[in-house]
Amino acid sequence: MTHKQQILAAARGGKLDKLPFGARIDVWYNYHSAHGTLPDKYQGWSQTDILRDQGAGAQARFFAVTREEYRDMEVVETNDPPYITTEYHTPFGNVAKKELFDSSEGPWIRYEMEKLFKSEKDYPVLKYVMEHTEPADNFEAFNKLREEVGEDGMVMTAAGGLWSPVQRVMREIIGYEQFFYELADRPARVEELIEAVKDLERRKLQVGIECDLEIFNICANWSDDIQTPVFRRYFVPWFQEVSEFLHSYGRLVMAHTDGEMRRLNPLFRETGIDIAEAITPAPQTLVSMREFREQLGDEVTIWGGIPSILFEPMYNDDDFDNYIKNMFREMAPGYRFIVGMGDNLPFDGDINRVGRVVELIDKYGRLPIEV
Amino acid sequence: MADFSLIAQALDQGDRDKTVALTEAALGSGANPQEIIAQGLQAGMAAVGEKFSSGEYFLPDMLMAARAMKAALEVLAPALEQTGIPTIGKVVIGTVEGDMHDIGKNVVATFLSGNGFEVFDLGLNVPAQKFIDEVKEKKADILGMSALLTTTMPVMGRVIKGLEEAGLRSSVKVVVGGAPVTQDYANYIGADGYAHDGGRAVPVCRELIGK
Ligand code: B1M
Numbered sequence A: 001m002t003h004k005q006q007i008l009a010a011a012r013g014g015k016l017d018k019l020p021f022g023a024r025i026d027v028w029y030n031y032h033s034a035h036g037t038l039p040d041k042y043q044g045w046s047q048t049d050i051l052r053d054q055g056a057g058a059q060a061r062f063f064a065v066t067r068e069e070y071r072d073m074e075v076v077e078t079n080d081p082p083y084i085t086t087e088y089h090t091p092f093g094n095v096a097k098k099e100l101f102d103s104s105e106g107p108w109i110r111y112e113m114e115k116l117f118k119s120e121k122d123y124p125v126l127k128y129v130m131e132h133t134e135p136a137d138n139f140e141a142f143n144k145l146r147e148e149v150g151e152d153g154m155v156m157t158a159a160g161g162l163w164s165p166v167q168r169v170m171r172e173i174i175g176y177e178q179f180f181y182e183l184a185d186r187p188a189r190v191e192e193l194i195e196a197v198k199d200l201e202r203r204k205l206q207v208g209i210e211c212d213l214e215i216f217n218i219c220a221n222w223s224d225d226i227q228t229p230v231f232r233r234y235f236v237p238w239f240q241e242v243s244e245f246l247h248s249y250g251r252l253v254m255a256h257t258d259g260e261m262r263r264l265n266p267l268f269r270e271t272g273i274d275i276a277e278a279i280t281p282a283p284q285t286l287v288s289m290r291e292f293r294e295q296l297g298d299e300v301t302i303w304g305g306i307p308s309i310l311f312e313p314m315y316n317d318d319d320f321d322n323y324i325k326n327m328f329r330e331m332a333p334g335y336r337f338i339v340g341m342g343d344n345l346p347f348d349g350d351i352n353r354v355g356r357v358v359e360l361i362d363k364y365g366r367l368p369i370e371v
Numbered sequence B: 001m002a003d004f005s006l007i008a009q010a011l012d013q014g015d016r017d018k019t020v021a022l023t024e025a026a027l028g029s030g031a032n033p034q035e036i037i038a039q040g041l042q043a044g045m046a047a048v049g050e051k052f053s054s055g056e057y058f059l060p061d062m063l064m065a066a067r068a069m070k071a072a073l074e075v076l077a078p079a080l081e082q083t084g085i086p087t088i089g090k091v092v093i094g095t096v097e098g099d100m101h102d103i104g105k106n107v108v109a110t111f112l113s114g115n116g117f118e119v120f121d122l123g124l125n126v127p128a129q130k131f132i133d134e135v136k137e138k139k140a141d142i143l144g145m146s147a148l149l150t151t152t153m154p155v156m157g158r159v160i161k162g163l164e165e166a167g168l169r170s171s172v173k174v175v176v177g178g179a180p181v182t183q184d185y186a187n188y189i190g191a192d193g194y195a196h197d198g199g200r201a202v203p204v205c206r207e208l209i210g211k
Helices: A003-011 A026-035 A047-054 A120-131 A139-152 A165-174 A176-185 A187-208 A228-248 A289-296 A317-330 A352-364 B004-012 B016-028 B033-053 B059-076 B103-114 B128-138 B153-165 B183-189 B198-208
Strands: A057-064 A066-070 A074-080 A083-090 A093-100 A111-114 A133-137 A153-158 A215-219 A252-256 A275-279 A301-307 A337-342 B089-095 B117-121 B142-146 B173-177
Touching: A003 A057, A003 A139, A003 A153, A003 A301, A003 A337, A026 A047, A047 A057, A047 A139, A047 A352, A057 A139, A066 A187, A083 A120, A093 A120, A120 A133, A120 A187, A133 A187, A139 A153, A165 A176, A165 A187, A165 A228, A176 A187, A176 B059, A176 B103, A187 A228, A215 A228, A228 A252, A275 A289, A275 A337, A289 A301, A289 A317, A301 A317, A317 A352, B004 B016, B004 B033, B004 B059, B016 B033, B016 B059, B033 B059, B033 B103, B033 B198, B059 B103, B059 B198, B089 B103, B089 B128, B103 B117, B103 B142, B103 B198, B128 B142, B128 B153, B142 B153, B142 B198, B153 B173, B153 B183, B173 B183, B173 B198
Parallel strands: A057 A153, A215 A252, A252 A275, A275 A301, A301 A337, B089 B117, B089 B142, B142 B173
Antiparallel strands: A066 A133, A074 A083, A083 A093, A093 A111, A153 A215
């Protein structure tokens, strides 16, 4: 079986003879490519080729299979490196955000210095922006990457936003702290905005479903700072709706659950999501892999298990090996489990430890794992 | 005689309007503003912190309480003009260089100031030398550093070394935190304290300066 087949089989509950492994190294790769510091052997190589050389399945990342187009408003982007300012001019008024984007350090996520939301008067403008944003397909770019990865792994992507609608409002549009103040002071306005973002997301799903991707990532970056009652009230029904929609087309549903999950784990099973990806256990969080398995249940596929701090020089090879061996035992018998990173190889991590995981799987990851 | 426990309760519930109204009433009835702070507001914040650390409360509960506290302190500000707002210590805090994560640091800063510390927030992506200069200038009791990336964690160790070289290490306690940071790591770089979350940051800082 190819890496891709193994990953998909595990996620569909198939019985494999050994643990599949989908490794993610883009943070490490982007940083070292930008600085010209990739190991000599790998100078000029692609991420996928490096992973092939290490013997691991690839977990490549692509933003989304749709992109946004705008109608009946003017969107002006001003690039003044390292800042990018985006202004939305609508009949209801204007909103703007200012982002810092410095890819020289490798990371590709923009940091928002200024959020779109500034005050109560922005609500109608933001609603207008969401209502007049139209999704268009972005399949060509996605398919190009998918071809490059081929059978050697999976390209993880979303139909629309990286985050689910509520998180988009919370983290991107209003900002974390202000979101909770707004939710306390003006719940109806926040809910109205969430509905507008949901509606846009539904339209993206309608476009995205035409793409034949097997797994849809429907929400990145879960962690306990998403307050549990807020999660129960606003996130869970949305996940249920989207999971039902995607399942009706035979697709698998994934969430990027990369943070401290101690308090969200019990709610995961209510969402209908099939795969909890980037699972990051102790010592980076407070939850062990055994607890993850117990709390998420046997029907959910867990993808992850190696916290990124383990790739750091602070942990020597023996620590690393012992951790992995023990982690496999905690996951016994090992079905519905894809070995992966929580969530990436860090900049100063050792790439050869990816190959080390492959060797450890060969020795200790034969299924079923017996304790 | 004002009932300070009601103020503490309102704050515990994150009810800004009620906290402000009760603070105004207490002040109007002649209560000592310092006592309103210590027995009402700070007592309420301490309860919130404990409930957060024990898992009863969530992060936003702390934020709501801190917001209520801030509003109440504004009510008290004119009455405190002579004496100033009583502080239990000075904290210089920031997210280390190369790191653009500030949500956790903001929560910790908000919570420390809500609990009576005077906080100087240097923001994010703070160069090591800036931490050292500010510790010196502000005569800080505590330096708080936050790092969310495994790759920026070592910067905290470098700042500690810099404090030693500048002859400031013995005059300031260093507290570190952030998702990938652990107690072991804090020990490894020679920090004085580590807090897993914003609720723990307050007692850790208090213990370190004996307050
Ligand atoms: C002084 O004493 C103290 C005491 C206690 C202290 C303390 C100080 N500081 C914190 N605490 C403690 O108290 C707080 C309150 O209880 C807690 O603070 P926390 O900060 O832990 O908790 C906050 C309240 C909530 N948590 C957060 O705010 C972090 C959430 C996650 C989702 C996250 C976010 C939001 C962001 N990110 Co980034 N991000 C992730 C996180 C993954 C996750 N799901 O958790 C993490 C931290 N990010 C990561 C990465 C890799 C990155 N991020 C990046 C960017 C970003 C955004 C800008 C998009 C955004 C930050 C926005 C902002 N203004 O802060 C990039 C780096 C940019 C940079 N140079 O810093 C980029 C490299 C991604 C990329 N490819 O570009 C990962 C770090 C992995 C690692 N091992 O190093 C990460 C764990 C995700 C992952 N699973 O891989 C405690 O830790």
